[in-house]
Amino acid sequence: MPQFRKNPLKNEWVIFSEERSKRPKKEKVAECRFCEGMEIHTPSEIFSISSKENRHPDTSGWIIRVVPNKFPALSLENNNFLKNEIFYENLNGYGIHEVVINSNRHVKFISELKETEIKLMLDVFAERIIQIKKNKKIKYISIFLNQGGKAGATIEHSHSQIIALPLLPEIIKKENNFLKKHYRNKKTCYICDLINVELKDKIRIIHKDDLFLITPLFYSCYFFEVDFIPVRHMSNFEDINSIEKEALAKYIKKISEFFLEKFSSCMNMFIKTQPIYENNKDYYHWTLKILPRIHNFGGFELSTQMNINTSFPEKTAEVIKKYLSRS
Ligand SMILES: [Zn+2]
Numbered sequence: 454m455p456q457f458r459k460n461p462l463k464n465e466w467v468i469f470s471e472e473r474s475k476r477p478k479k480e481k482v483a484e485c486r487f488c489e490g491m492e493i494h495t496p497s498e499i500f501s502i503s504s505k506e507n508r509h510p511d512t513s514g515w516i517i518r519v520v521p522n523k524f525p526a527l528s529l530e531n532n533n534f535l536k537n538e539i540f541y542e543n544l545n546g547y548g549i550h551e552v553v554i555n556s557n558r559h560v561k562f563i564s565e566l567k568e569t570e571i572k573l574m575l576d577v578f579a580e581r582i583i584q585i586k587k588n589k590k591i592k593y594i595s596i597f598l599n600q601g602g603k604a605g606a607t608i609e610h611s612h613s614q615i616i617a618l619p620l621l622p623e624i625i626k627k628e629n630n631f632l633k634k635h636y637r638n639k640k641t642c643y644i645c646d647l648i649n650v651e652l653k654d655k656i657r658i659i660h661k662d663d664l665f666l667i668t669p670l671f672y673s674c675y676f677f678e679v680d681f682i683p684v685r686h687m688s689n690f691e692d693i694n695s696i697e698k699e700a701l702a703k704y705i706k707k708i709s710e711f712f713l714e715k716f717s718s719c720m721n722m723f724i725k726t727q728p729i730y731e732n733n734k735d736y737y738h739w740t741l742k743i744l745p746r747i748h749n750f751g752g753f754e755l756s757t758q759m760n761i762n763t764s765f766p767e768k769t770a771e772v773i774k775k776y777l778s779r780s
């Protein structure tokens with residue numbers, strides 16, 4: 454049974470899940486259980502979008518499909534919230550782990566998805582957040598995409614994942630507290646302020662329109678990481694509208710094409726949205742990040758959690774902007 458164990462030195466939880474180690478190392482394309490027609494090889498679907506009327510669950514005819522992770526890091530069955538605080542602190546591994554199968558076709562890279570498919574993927578993220586939030590034990594929802602072995606993927610068919618936690622990861626708590634403090638002191642949203650600074654500085658802008666600022670952050674942690682920041686102040690990702698989703702899909706596709714062409718097929722994408730227990734919409738501003746995965750972490754990074762980024766964001770912006778202007 455999965456378990457959370459707390460490291461008091463870092464005030465961070467670690468998830469232990471032997472289930473995750475049972476994931477197949479590599480599946481042959483002919484046996485891909487995420488392809489259309491292979492529905493019986495996944496756990497029963499939770500949600501899907503289909504063009505076919507009266508389609509039965511777990512049959513073909515879907516466009517995008519959400520299923521429970523067959524090898525979950527966490528599970529709703531671990532309902533018993535036993536806490537042991539004698540010396541060590543631990544919790545049962547309660548939570549949700551879902552897989553969003555991004556396409557019915559055997560597509561490996563997000564850049565191979567059509568813009569309409571990426572938009573549908575964003576629709577599904579918003580829909581699942583709304584549904585998962587009905588579970589009052591859930592405190593935080595992480596939405597991410599791993600593409601390629603170096604990015605943590607074990608299945609080649611393009612998919613995203615949703616992990617819903619009964620607690621707040623320390624880094625999310627820290628970021629949330631910072632944003633709250635900034636709002637308390639200045640009465641403005643930090644990310645809205647950041648947008649204004651970037652518009653003045655100009656040197657880190659990859660793209661800006663009425664809907665999104667696309668920029669590597671001044672203090673980017675990882676090589677060529679790029680943030681998508683909605684211009685409209687929004688705390689919760691699920692409040693994104695249809696036009697914003699279309700714009701986001703277009704640029705996710707373009708920038709992941711750039712990563713694939715210039716660096717590697719391995720990349721991560723993730724969304725940072727407001728922790729669930731917070732209902733003040735003034736200070737939190739959701740963002741989406743994508744980054745190519747080229748380097749592994751070394752001893753220095755592991756021991757200090759201080760990353761060495763080999764590309765200044767000003768250079769990253771210049772290179773990607775140049776690429777986009779040609780395509
Ligand atoms: Zn497939």
Ligand SMILES: [Zn+2]
Pocket residue numbers: 642643644645646685686687736737738
């Ligand atoms: Zn804002």
